[in-house]
Amino acid sequence: MVGLTHFVVRKTLQEYLPPGRKALWPTEMLNSRRIPYQRAGQSIETRFDDFEAGLCPQLLGNEEGFIRDSISKLRDWGARAIDINMGCPVKRALRHNYGVALMGDPDYAAEITAIAVKYAGELPVSVKLRAAPPPGEARNDETPADPDPDFLKNFCLKIQAAGASWITLHPRTAAQRRKGTADWSQIASLKQVMSIPVIGNGDVQTLEDVERMFEQTGCDRIMIGRALLAKPWLLSEFGRRAPASGTFAAEDPIVSGASYGKFLSRVLELSREHYPEPLGVRRFRFLAYFGSPYLEYGHHFYSSLTSTDTYDGLSRRLLDFFGARFERPQKMASRTSLRY
Numbered sequence: 480m481v482g483l484t485h486f487v488v489r490k491t492l493q494e495y496l497p498p499g500r501k502a503l504w505p506t507e508m509l510n511s512r513r514i515p516y517q518r519a520g521q522s523i524e525t526r527f528d529d530f531e532a533g534l535c536p537q538l539l540g541n542e543e544g545f546i547r548d549s550i551s552k553l554r555d556w557g558a559r560a561i562d563i564n565m566g567c568p569v570k571r572a573l574r575h576n577y578g579v580a581l582m583g584d585p586d587y588a589a590e591i592t593a594i595a596v597k598y599a600g601e602l603p604v605s606v607k608l609r610a611a612p613p614p615g616e617a618r619n620d621e622t623p624a625d626p627d628p629d630f631l632k633n634f635c636l637k638i639q640a641a642g643a644s645w646i647t648l649h650p651r652t653a654a655q656r657r658k659g660t661a662d663w664s665q666i667a668s669l670k671q672v673m674s675i676p677v678i679g680n681g682d683v684q685t686l687e688d689v690e691r692m693f694e695q696t697g698c699d700r701i702m703i704g705r706a707l708l709a710k711p712w713l714l715s716e717f718g719r720r721a722p723a724s725g726t727f728a729a730e731d732p733i734v735s736g737a738s739y740g741k742f743l744s745r746v747l748e749l750s751r752e753h754y755p756e757p758l759g760v761r762r763f764r765f766l767a768y769f770g771s772p773y774l775e776y777g778h779h780f781y782s783s784l785t786s787t788d789t790y791d792g793l794s795r796r797l798l799d800f801f802g803a804r805f806e807r808p809q810k811m812a813s814r815t816s817l818r819y
């Protein structure tokens with residue numbers, strides 16, 4: 480996730496994964512036109528480390544040479560899998576004909592997948608994509624409306640035939656961006672035709688949602704985006720409960736803001752260690768923008784963060800809000816409207 484799943488956040492989140500448990504850790508989307516000219520660690524986006532056993536860089540691209548050179552670098556930097564972005568709806572990606580624009584041409588998308596598979600060698604290649612547009616809705620500015628209800632299935636079957644090892648579906652259309660509700664029924668219908676694993680994504684905020692998504696869609700794995708940035712303990716709760724009982728608590732057992740405060744403190748500590756101040760402060764605020772709506776006084780907390788440009792300033796604001804030992808009784812909701 481752009482601006483969010485950078486090195487420090489990945490490192491902090493991984494601390495919540497119970498021992499012996501595995502997860503895939505996508506990076507921010509990386510532009511294949513830039514990676515070949517970068518050094519490892521030169522920017523926040525190219526900062527990877529040994530702890531990243533499930534590192535899965537996500538590439539934005541559509542040209543063989545750039546994809547080849549990017550994959551070669553990413554492998555050297557520790558990639559364990561390569562994900563191709565076919566879901567990004569921003570204008571810049573559409574202009575270059577990658578991101579969700581690739582969904583406008585299934586054969587072309589399959590060709591890009593096959594190219595990535597060829598150069599990835601032993602590394603698995605996956606594709607992250609969006610929902611099919613409902614009949615009559617254009618996929619992007621250039622593509623015509625597609626009335627074919629089987630579009631998504633046919634698209635994914637081509638991706639599978641091109642050698643993808645799994646796909647991740649965020650079932651919203653490009654036009655929806657992150658608004659409205661993710662249509663999980665599209666995950667379910669995809670699951671019926673695919674032989675490679677399908678990872679379901681969209682609107683999962685609680686353990687109950689995790690269970691519901693598994694039940695309703697039959698998906699093989701789940702990707703959690705925004706909610707994990709507010710409630711990283713979903714990872715440990717899920718990891719601990721899943722094998723024993725097979726069922727999850729209806730609500731997260733931990734809903735105290737103190738847990739969120741501890742998460743932010745750890746991110747801040749690692750940011751100080753690894754990032755120059757202005758960059759680390761900006762990234763920290765962006766992270767808090769997505770998690771703070773879960774707090775009862777999240778708006779107040781978030782706006783306090785916007786009035787400082789230093790790590791010390793951020794520390795003071797965390798202290799003011801959560802207390803030196805996180806003893807202030809800040810309440811946290813288990814879900815929000817996800818309207819951001």
Ligand SMILES: Cc1cc2nc3c(=O)[nH]c(=O)nc-3n(C[C@H](O)[C@H](O)[C@H](O)COP(=O)(O)O)c2cc1C
Nearest residue numbers: 480481507508607649680681682683703704705706
């Ligand atoms: C700020 C932001 C940046 C994102 N960047 C990416 C990205 O680079 N690549 C990607 O595949 N999805 C990206 N996403 C989409 C998420 O991966 C995910 O599909 C979406 O938020 C729905 O899942 P959620 O409801 O669990 O958040 C981004 C989402 C947000 C909020």
